[in-house]
Amino acid sequence: MNRKSTRSRSTLPSPARTTGRSDKTGRRLLAGVVAAGTVCTGLSTVPASAAAPTPIVSRGVTIPAFYTPPTELPSANGTLVRTETLPLGLSIPGLDGRPMPGAATRMMYKSTDSAGRPVAVTGAYIEPSAAWKGTGPRPLVAVASGTMGQGDQCAPSFALQHPLTLNGDTVSVGYEALAIYRLLSTGAAVVVTDYVGLGATDRLHTYVNRLDQAHALLDAARAAHAVPGASITTASRTGLYGYSQGGGASAAAAEIQPAYAPDVPLAGTYAGAPPADLTSVIKGIDGSALAGALAWSISGFAQADPDLRAVVDANVSATGRAALADASTMCVGDALFGYGFTKSSKWTTSGKSIGDIIAAAPRAKAALDKQRIGRLKPNSPVRLATGVQDDIVPHSQARQLALDWCNKGADVTYDAIVLPNLGDKILTNHLVPLITDQGDAVSWLTDRLTGKAATSNCWSMPIQL
Template sequence: MTRSRKLIPLLALVLVGTTLAAPASAEPAAPTARAGDLVSARAIWAPGFEYARVWKITYRSTSATGASTVVSGTVIVPNGSTGAIVGYGPGTHGLGDQCAPSVGLQRGDEFEGGLIHQYARKGFAVAVTDYEGLGTPGDHTYTAGRSQGNAVLDVVRASTRLSGTGLSPKAPVAVVGYSQGGQTAGWAAEIAPAYAPELNIKGFAVGAAPSDLRRVADANDGGANFGLVLAAGVGLNAAYPELALTNYLNAAGQAAYADIRDDCGSDFGKYANRRLSDYTTTDVLNRPDWSARLAEQNLGTRAPTVPTLMYHSTGDEIIPVSVSVALRPQWCGKGAKLTYWQVDTGGHSQTAAYLSPLVTQWVADRLAGAPAAGNC
């Protein structure tokens, strides 16, 4: 079913004006499909982006388990583009296809539109992924880190293979994201040297990343944002079907599982103050198979090899700042050139909005080739 979605006021900026970009088509398919290859592309009307050409695309990526997938996304190329590309990992939008960022951008009410504008207004092309299963067939693999990291790297690749953008495969690239997008950017930072070594990545910006899913789940069990925990369970079950989540759900859990699979993030409030034990017949997260898959999502296994910004507010009520505090020495100990901002800027959504100009400038400096001092 299609559900309505309310805007998040602190993140939404008013979008004005409309444009219809010139037609464009995907380049002819390579004999062997590669991650980042275009499957489809069409120019779209994207309210507010009157200064840019905008395409809705589908492209090939790789699942958390190494299977070939098709993911949707949006490519925004401002008039007078600098040629640099920002790979954008969106925060939590939900699980239903109608919640996908590409849908909101085309409709003109994408609640992260203001954050995307900040990059595009600086002349950077912005390649926005919808993630696996959000806007394409199948369930969204929400919080499956490798799938998300692959998807954002591959949308950057796809943007350089799209006719009419003028974007070079050698263009300077930055990958950014907050919340779910922070997890995405963090995973991209760790896997890019092996997964997408040809990309000319200059920096990563990792905001409020749920870098330890078990710790985040424990912090939200029984709290106002428990719906995110339930959604993450559905997302990980989609990424790893052998987890067989439905085998451990009681009647209330079966109903919630069926309901939340097409919800947007603004619908998750109905699950406020519930606990995982309200929906399960066993302690799912302590089952060996679930525990192992949860641990696989943790950041800190490998260090980013280019300058990386990590930022988090001490007042974050959804993702505890302790997960970033723990990740910092893991990355630094492996040689990362990390800039870490621990700030007191209020709650989760407020911090994304408040820090966005500073984050955007940090990214712009990296794309311009300026060195980052770091503070490990």
Template sequence: MTMPKRTRPALAAVAVALLATALTTATATATPAAPQSTATQATPPPQNDPFYAPPDPLPDVAPGTVLRSRPIDVSANGISVPVKAWQMLYRSTSATFQPNAVSGTVIVPEEKWSGDGPRPLVSYAVGTHGLGPTCAPSYKLATGSEQEFSLFSQALNRGWGVVVTDYEGLGTPGPHTYVAGRSLGHAMLDAARAAEALPEANLSRDAEVGLWGYSEGGFATGWAAQRASAYASDLRVVGAAVGAAPADMETMANLHDGGPASGLVLAAAVGLARAYPDAPFQEILTPEGKEMAADISTQCVEEISANYAFRSLDSYTTVDDPMSLPKWQRVLDDIRLGGTAPKAPVMIYHSPADELVTFDQAIQLNESWCSRGATVRFQPAVLGEHVIGAVSGAPYAIEFLDGRFAERDPISTCATAP
């Protein structure tokens, strides 16, 4: 795989850094501001909090088993409905099918569910947060700084329960296995299992489960949808809203390496090297490359985007075009999304103006799933570039999930979508 040093006039790295601002603004307009709590001062970061340290050895228990939990206050994020919330550590499975522990947050409206059947549950996957421990959504929720709260709070406003995974190595000792699709999908599915098993949350094991995420979260959601029937057949997964998923990471790396968003390419290399230890990485890094990898392993997306724009991966390695090495090609093939048809209906939503995860990624994913017999609704009517698309696309995701929970017939556009 060649890695041209290409730039984009839309300045994708700046767009990634601005996502926090856009979502913070959306929070202010979508929900009333809540008083800032003292959680930021009182809550230790995950690397200093024994709660996040997995038991050693890890118990021989089933995926989705809750290893520990504790109540938390998420009101500082701003929300219009009273909720109860818990952090939890739960058993999951890595990209290479090894047992691991993952952290996450369960949030449930206090008001009794008045709809038909058990309260629905949304397993929500966040977009790129970074690789370091303080980037974990559970920590950000506890300290009132989780920008995507404005998105998934729309599910809470419907009375649905929400569980937000931290993914592997984000909260728990890392670095985060960034864009390791199978691990991300397992973390989402096991978060739903754990949420249903948490007695305090009062969620039913028969609850209908919806999957939802955007960007890295869309990639995770797609993988969860693909893996659900084989890995978590006990869950009643009824639909998946897949937003702006970077389905083909090799294409994405080719596009952004050496450009404004090159920090994300470097972060992907660091994360995938942890997920796939057989792929050569540390042994092909220069001294500057080892410093880069150690640095990125502790940083969140804003720092990564600012500090590592316009850098090429092979400038940090002793070999040219490291991703063309056979073991790395196998990794890239392994994480490519679209190879298995999800059993539950899915909606792909993506803006044609997306400059970071380009629209051809959605077209490719739609074609892959449709050709394999999936029920896919393709929604290209999302406004704005990548950052704005997270906000403008959320109502489509909510409407889709509402239809799945109401058991309305799913819409397929496989015969008409591009």
């Protein structure tokens, strides 16, 4: 596969690189540019009619100029910056002339990253064709997508328009459409976040960064109310939905919502296979079919955290740097073919794994530990489901998250999905529960959106394997 991209990035930032320009485009900021001046705080939104820069190209895919953030952002989190119509790649005309499953709007909104800096985030809002038959006004579900990749062409909102991209350089599949469309069929409106740096072209996607993801998801829920044509109201119940990376995002959002977004009327959260303890997850993905995701997390954290960046700079070899730069423009399909079953020891100067190197560096270990989910109490019901055979995002750490929340008095419904071992490290043990649990997940969340009380099973937790 040709891994060369016209979007050149450095995933290992250094002071000399923070103001560099791409040799290919002459317009792209190199990856890792996250200084406070990169995205400045503004006092007002940039109107949708403002002139946008020329689109860039990432691995053969043109990224619309819409995704390039303005130089100034509004001050309030969740404020819309711009919107435009988003053609859904999977849509059919309804009998009443309206498209099914709904009408979509691409959006950009303001959020705050884990360092407290303003950041532009993109996403999509979908107004459903189906009527809401539950109590109260039409509810809203904020969807956090599972792992899509780190290239801007992998953005979930882009995948809604282009469900399958196969161009010789990019392999991207919009697999979250199934869950999104099932949620829309209930009559709930859906908003999808692209996360920090995925889609929006000013920085690298900060893969599995706890606060970046949580902020982006909650601010998407806020921004949805201002989308032209949205039928949701301030009284609309809100649900959070996510699996895998998305499960971590929805879990983190649920526990910070009382402090960060008390204005979001959160009725319930589905967190499937959440990567709550990254120390454990790194061991799970290293050498697996999804080893490319380890490259994304290394690059994202090196960009965002100086302690982890110092460890990466000191220990990653030239071969590793090339791999991280290459992977930073990939989607999941590319990474499976390009870096499947790669061990991180091949990327280091010592031959030790990235996990072992971080474990031996106290400041880096502490920085990664700050990403741990489960130290705060969600104030609304949460359903946490995990496959007992999951060896990519290990079952044991996800179950521990449920226990941590239960011990804090949270309302937790824990479901252990019992399946046979479907193959070590080949991703099946992680992916199959995504499908087999989806109906129950949508049903549980729909009940919360209709106002039905949840039944916690904290004190009769299912099996531990």
